[in-house]
Amino acid sequence: MLKSKIFKMTIFLLCIVFIGVYTKTDTKAEGTAKIVNRVYMDKSRYNPGDSASISIDVSNTMGSDWSGKLNIDIMSNESIVYSTSKTIALGNGASNTITLNWNVPKDDYKGYMVKVYTGSNDFKTSAIDVSSSWTKFPRYGYIPDFDNTISKDDVNKQINSLTQDYYINSYQFYDWMWRHENPIKKSDGVNVDASWQDAFNRNITWSTIQNYINAVHSKNSTAMAYMMAYAARENYSSYGVSPAWGIYKYNNNTLGQINDPFVTGTSIWFFQPSNTNWQNYITNAYKDCINTGGFDGIQMDQIGEMDNVYDSNGNKYDLQNSFSSLVNAAKSKLKSNNPSKSYVDFNLVNGSVGGWAVDDVTDNANGDINFSELWDKASNYNDIKNYVQRLRSNKKGTVLAAYMNYYENLGKRYEAEDASFSGPDVANNHPGYSGTGFLENFAKVGDNVTFNISVDNDMTYALDFQYSSDADKATRTVYVDGNKIGQVNCQPQGGWDKYAFDASISTYLAKGNHTVKISYDSEDSGAINLDCLTLGEFDENSVRLADAAIQASGASHIEMGAGLDGAMMLPSEYYPNKSKVMSPTLREAMKQNNKFITAYENLLFDTDITYGDGGNQYISINNEAVSGDGTSGTIWHMTRMKNDYDILHLINLSSKTNSKWRDSTSTPKLKTNLNVKYYLSDTANISGVYVASPDSNEGLSQQLNYTEGTDNVGHYISFTVPSLQYWDMIYIKRNISTPSNNTYEAEGAIKTNVTTNTNHVGYTGSGFVDGFVNPGSEVTFQANIPQDGNYSLNFKYANCTGGNATRHVYIDGSYAGTINMANLKDWDTWGTSSVTAKLSSGIHTICICYDSSDKNAINLDNLSIN
Structure with missing residues (x-):
């Protein structure tokens, strides 16, 4: 029999809230006024006990004077922890900024949602992160220009x-x-030069660097100096670096140091991370970044997999297992220099489960966070989830660098053959072009092409020219509305049938019509074929779905950086690249997304959150295809758990035609009134079900009605999710009691393709699982582990098939071992088979299943853990 339960929020009032009371001068009914425009904080992070300044932009465009209550609620997940209100008055057409202060709690590492409202339809939200360090909940941004x-x-x-x-x-x-x-x-060896040229001949100004560091520090944020972990520039010997420390390869039986050329005359050379001489040299350079530059730590980079390498004596060198030694040396040097400015992280390039250098750095390095760049080895949604789970096994905050739409030329396109041109000729004899052709013979001074373009918004745009070229590098000069804005580089493509779209330059454009001319000027060189001009833009749908996958998995995404419009999005591993921009709607979506992950950081990134099994035994949604592995065309469900919550993420992949997170995609079909049945432990005591999303309601939580029941699968709750656009997070407040003797009964677990029975003696509880006989059959337990440690998982079974039986065991969706269950004398005789596992404290799923390689039938009575 189902029993309906509807629970109200538990409200902790520190002062009385008055909801939108209007004076006689107000001509609108309560709830229809739009007074609150924006809410924002003065810092990105607050230390416990700090005073947080909440700024509220308000305006009155209703046509008459207005006065009333401005209400503020501050929430931790579903609970209000602070409320206040302030009476304000606004004349017709007036605007103002109201500032209120809140002394944040002394509880460390907590996220809060701030709601400011005058009525039910007039509200805005912001978020507060109270953390003594940024490393537990890193929200990494970047600064590319100086x-x-x-x-x-x-x-x-x-x-x-x-x-x-x-x-x-x-x-x-x-x-x-x-x-x-x-x-x-430091040209004189002591004083810092006012400026210098970097490896790409960009101007770097010391005062600009210092301005950025000071601005970052004023927001209680952290400034990390990007450095290659094991590289030196050309002529490095002149600066005290020895080639004896280098990494070498054999080429035609000749040992030569590995290097990577940047531009003509510039290259980087590589050194052994574990070489103590190199470590001492480079960590002193890191220390100078801290002491002279004022940075707070070092972001250590590398270029990725290099195998079959040697030291300078020709001995084989194990590069992938050498990085943790350097990270630890850097951490030690910086900590002894200044403990408060000793942050270190290391980039795992092309990271994946079991990937190159991943195990060494994840398990052995003393970095402060996990940082990893994703490429082809983690190209699918489920790869992200599995990889983040692997990284977070060390309980560190995790950041992924994942460059969206990297291989796609997206945005409003203008074909060169339709433009005005002088010099080049229209052709179509080299495949791969867009439109009806391209312009060839763009090869001499005076040649030019002029595009007439139209833009819809006042903002910075990326002008991306798609071209082909042969063996020579080329440059072209770009003019907008007759004004020279700069030069673009066209890299040699090695053949006229290969097109690239990396000749890019960005500029601010006002709404309306403009001309863009690309010209072969006297300072330019090289021949190209010109295909088109694209106003480079990110695909909003793929960005929002990839962020959902990354953040629901427990990591954050480095993607927001300092740009001409205040903020820009990262399109490339070369961070100054500006070849794609955010549309106004994507910009707004990113604001909502980052607010969401800050407010709900405890449900997304806490170290005590574990991962559920990825199978479909947990969940069904009426009339919807679901998957636990990010299959295209489905609603992807991802379950994670902590002591007091089950956290169910629903990610809408219904319109995806593949599982590639990087690729552009169509807008997901909006799902409404999703009827969900969700299974969980029969020892769970549920006190509320809530949904929150970055896609709606300013990220505020909504309480859901639910029913509880039991069927042949197990104990469940049913509820209706009002809507799913990209990503919803449903969090179920509950506690899971630990049964007597730490013994979990199989008949009370979540069951798939099995039955229960009582027709054999000797079982515990109210029965046992029967019919555990076919591939795909499984039993899933939710277990409450009191503390970190090694545990024995003991499965009580019966087997009288004439031969041994086997079953696979998965913990939190990861393979933990195969157990053998000996043949016993009859079905009334019970035995025990065990697997040992290292478990952290908290809630874990333990699944015993009949995989395709397993054999023979069993009855399963219980799981005991000790």
Whole structure:
């Protein structure tokens, strides 16, 4: 029999809330006024006990004077922890910014949602992160440019936007340095030069770097100096680096040091991370970044997999297992220098489960967070989930660098053959072009092509030229509305049938019509075929789905950086690249997303959150295809758990035609009134069901009605999710009691393709699982583990088939071992088979299943854990 339960929120009132009371001058009914425009915080992170400043932009456009209550609720997940109100008055057409202070609790590592409202239809939200360090909940951003044209006001505008709108609490300062082994240029050996040229001949200004660091620190954020972990520039011997420390390869039986050329005359050379001489040299350079530059730590990079490498003596060198030694040396050096400025993280390039260098760094390095760049080895949604689970096994905050739409030329397109041109000719004899053809013979001074374009918004745009070329590098000069804006580089493609779209430059455009001319000027060189001009843009759908996959899995995504419009999105591993921009709707979606992950950081990123099994035994949704592995065309469900919550993520992949997270995709079909049945432990005591989403309701939680029941699968709750656009998080408040003697009964677990019975003696509880006989049959337990440790998982079974039986065991969806269950004398005789596992404290799923390689039938009585 089902028993309906509807629970109200538990409300902790610190003061009385008055809801929207209007004076006689108000001509609108309560709840229809739109007074609150924006809510934002003065810092990205607060230490426990700090005073947080909440700014509220209000305006009155109702046509008459208005006065009333401005109400503020601050929530931790589903519970209100603080409320207050303030009476304000606004004349017709008036605007104001109201500032209120809240002394944040002394509880460390807590996220809060701030709701400001005058009525039920007039509200905005913000988020607060109360954490003594950024490393548990890292929200990494980046700063890519340090030119002297970036004023102090520009810097403050950018960091204000990234703080107030995107909640960034740590920044990677990318390619700020002079040389990789000697980052800060001091021509006289003592004083820092005012500026220098980096490896790509960009101007780097010391005062701009300092302005950014000061602005970041003013927001209680962290400034991380990007550095290659094991690289030095050309002529490195002149700066005290020895080739004896290098990494070498054999080429035609000749041992040569490995290097990577950047541009003509510039290259980087690689060294052994575990070589103590190199470690001492480079960690002193890191220390100079801290002491001279004012940075808070080092973001250590590498270029990825290199095998079959040698030291300078020709001995084989195990590069992939050498990085943890350098990370630990850097951490030790910086900690002894200044413990408060000793943060270190290391980039696992092309990371995946079992990937190159992953195990060494994850298990052995003393970095403060996990950081990893995703490429082809983790190209699917489920790869992300599995990889984040692997990284977070060390209980560190995790950041993924995942470059969206990297291989796609997306945005409004203008074909070169339809433009105005002088010099080139229309052709179609090299395949791979877009439109009806391309322009060839764009090869001499005076040749030019002019596009007439139209833009819908006042904002910065990326002008991406798609071209083909042969063996020579080419450059072209770009003019907008007759004004020269810069030069683009066209890299040699090795053949005229190969097209690239990396000749890119960005510029601010006002709404309306413009001309864009690309010209072969006297300072330009090389021949190209020109295919088209694209106003480069990210695909909003794929970005929002990838962020859902990353963040629901327990990681954050480095994607927001300092740009001309206050903030920009990262399109490439070379962070100054600006070849794609956010549309206004994507920009707003990213604000909502980052607010969401900050407010609900305890349900997304806490270290005590474990992973559920990815099977479909947990969940059914009426008339919807579901998957636990990110299959295209489904609603992807992902279950994670902590002591007081089951956390069910629903990600809408219904419109995806593949499982590639990087690729553009169509808008997911909006799902409404999803009838969900969700199974959980029969020892769970449920006190509330809630849904929250970055896609709706300003991220606020909504309480859901639910019913409880039991069927042949197990104990369940049923509820209706009002809507699913991209990503919903349903969190079920409950506690799971530990049974007597830590023994979990199989008949009370979640059961798939099995039955229960009582027709054999000797069982415990109310019965046992019968019919455990076919591939695909399984029993899943939710177990409450009191503390970290090694545990024996003991399965009580009966087997009288004439031969041994086997079953696979999975913990939190990961394979934990295969158990053998000996043949016993009859079905009334019970035996025990065990597997040992290392478990962290908290709730875990333990699944015993009949895989395709298993054999013979069993009855299963219980699982005991000791």
